[in-house]
Amino acid sequence: QVLLQESGPRLVKPSQTLSLTCNVSGGSLSSGGYYWMWIRQHPGKGLEWLGYIYYSGGPYYRPSLESRITISTDMSRSQLSLHLTSVTAADTGIYYCARESIAAPAMFDSWGQGTLVTVSS
Amino acid sequence: SSELTQDPSVSVALGQTVRITCRGDSLTSYYATWYQWKPGRAPVLVIFGKGSRPSGIPDRFSGSSTGNTASLTISGAQAEDEADYFCYSRDTSGDLRVFGGGTKLTVL
Numbered sequence: 001q002v003l004l005q006e007s008g009p010r011l012v013k014p015s016q017t018l019s020l021t022c023n024v025s026g027g028s029l030s031s032g033g034y035y036w037m038w039i040r041q042h043p044g045k046g047l048e049w050l051g052y053i054y055y056s057g058g059p060y061y062r063p064s065l066e067s068r069i070t071i072s073t074d075m076s077r078s079q080l081s082l083h084l085t086s087v088t089a090a091d092t093g094i095y096y097c098a099r100e101s102i103a104a105p106a107m108f109d110s111w112g113q114g115t116l117v118t119v120s121s
Numbered sequence: 122s123s124e125l126t127q128d129p130s131v132s133v134a135l136g137q138t139v140r141i142t143c144r145g146d147s148l149t150s151y152y153a154t155w156y157q158w159k160p161g162r163a164p165v166l167v168i169f170g171k172g173s174r175p176s177g178i179p180d181r182f183s184g185s186s187t188g189n190t191a192s193l194t195i196s197g198a199q200a201e202d203e204a205d206y207f208c209y210s211r212d213t214s215g216d217l218r219v220f221g222g223g224t225k226l227t228v229l
Contacts, residue, residue: 037218039220046207046220046223047209047223048220049220105151106151106210108166
């Protein structure tokens with residue numbers, strides 16, 4: 001079973017870049033058949049899909065974030081990455097990485113535990 | 122990308138039936154999947170496709186879809202069903218993804 005673990009700074013200053021990694025164990029980013037996702041949850045709010053990448057394509061991004069977001073993979077380190085530039089307090093939230101099967105769209109088969117990122121000076 | 126709309130909260134008496142709905146333009150083309158989410162745990166898939174249940178999900182959980190609305194029905198709600206439920210699907214383009222805002226189910 002694949003395990004996902006998010007990591008990165010818990011506090012980011014406004015206007016700076018939020019950078020998170022998702023360590024993938026028990027599976028490979030280079031194996032086809034999966035979308036690798038980033039998702040976030042604002043405090044007390046619902047989930048918000050941010051984007052995904054997969055072995056043979058993407059990335060695809062949430063349209064409202066397209067100018068600020070980058071999702072990439074480092075196969076050698078088995079890591080999925082998220083970079084979000086020019087952050088504001090509105091980017092505060094719990095950030096999750098997750099995996100979705102290409103053969104079964106909109107069905108997650110693994111989630112990270114999430115990491116809380118606060119944007120504040 | 123057009124999000125999905127859910128009622129923020131719903132309550133049901135123990136043993137009664139409750140329906141949780143999810144509305145969105147993309148649901149006229151794509152099925153929603155439904156997840157149960159309890160604090161501190163990973164979301165659990167309860168309904169996918171046309172109303173299928175993964176193995177291990179009790180048959181009191183059922184799903185349906187009509188037009189732009191998907192529904193999750195719990196027939197004979199149990200105390201352990203108290204949780205947040207969210208729907209998830211593709212957007213109208215099929216390439217992106219959208220979430221419902223989540224419905225907090227309280228079992229009285």
